[in-house]
Amino acid sequence: MTRLEVLAPDGIGEVRAGDDLAALLTALTTLEDGDVVLVTSKVVAKAEGRVVPGTREDALAGETARVVARRGPTTIVRTHHGLTLAAAGIDASNVAAGHVVLLPEDPDASARRLRERLAALTGRTVAVVVTDTAGRAWRHGQTDLAVGAAGLQVMEEYAGRRDHHGNDLVVTAPAVADELAGAAELVQGKLGGRPFAVVRGRADLVLPAEDHGPGAVALVREEDQDMFGFGAREAVVRALTADPADRGGFGAPAPRDDLAEAVGLVTGVRPTEEGDGLACAGAAEVLRALAFAHGWEVGPTESGGMTVLLPSGP
Incomplete structure (x- = not known):
């Protein structure tokens, strides 16, 4: 027993x-x-x-490494500890009014x-x-x-x-x-x-x-292994804005075949191999977002309007 x-x-x-x-x-x-x-x-x-004076909202920015998702009044963040928690784990219960407890x-x-x-x-x-x-x-x-x-x-x-x-x-x-x-x-x-x-x-x-x-x-879980670094809505916005500071939220760079499949699914045209990269037809803005979300970069535009996607450098 x-x-x-x-x-x-x-x-x-x-x-x-x-x-x-x-x-x-x-x-x-x-x-x-x-x-x-x-x-x-x-x-x-x-x-x-x-224990610090103020509200959760007052303390949230200082405890946040990266915002993961927002839904109404709820903000899910990755803290400086690497934890993913609502309101960075800041607690407003069982504490004197007007104060919050940080992790x-x-x-x-x-x-x-x-x-x-x-x-x-x-x-x-x-x-x-x-x-x-x-x-x-x-x-x-x-x-x-x-x-x-x-x-x-x-x-x-x-x-x-x-x-x-x-x-x-x-x-x-x-x-x-x-x-x-x-x-x-x-x-x-x-x-x-x-x-x-x-x-x-x-x-x-x-x-x-x-x-x-x-x-x-x-x-x-390390950020490059995190398959859920952003909420669904946030991932779309972050990919379209392509801020380099957001790269970590998309995890490790994807293999070429994964990106090729995504490009084909979105554009309807399967890309061709171009050295280490891919030559793609389609709107540049769409290709840039797909590349960013997969950890790749947009390279030069070839004659004929084909865009080259390249693996991100170290």
Whole structure:
């Protein structure tokens, strides 16, 4: 039998700048080696003095690396941490009126400091996960995920293994840090005043005391691998405006065959190969947008009105 236990102590109270989170937790519960301690990003941010005056709108620009999508009052952005969150994870709940809570500046560093402080107070080897709430692109509702981690194997790699039917596993890699965050939220609750949770039963994921592991940053998909760097509407506008600053949102440059297929689909004429590039017929503005969205560039116009599309330089 496999058993997982999740505990969330009551009685933490309001957290303020400078509070010792490890002392608050250890006053209410006894930790064991192999425990995973989860703490909401909000109380970490409060303890680190990340409460600022103003509104979400006031703080949004400073927390945004790139706008991903806008729908009515909702703005989804990629933060400076690499996270994709509504309103950059800025929180206006459970905070004094006229103030908002920003995410910790470096959630992985916050997790490392808390882990070391817990070890100093208890002598126990535990892992720490800093959690936040996020929506999912294809599903209603929100769930908690890991934005910071220390001392934890954040993903389990199954690639290269075989299932009991003998099938090779190629890309299976459960994001266990996110799964633990979701389990913790079930017992913490949004209105329960329980910012900490302790998960017991997955000591196999906890790393030795001297090893903080890769952190939750290892779960952030690199921009050149992101297939959803912009919302559907935003992608059209960004491709047509072709601002070089927006290139990262379209991911890695596409292979020539992918661009050729797109050009043929849009213009009705399959392009021909021209050295490393493609010679295309069609409106220059359309070809420029297609090239930009695929990570290519518009080259010279040949005689006969054919436009050459070239791979982007390094």
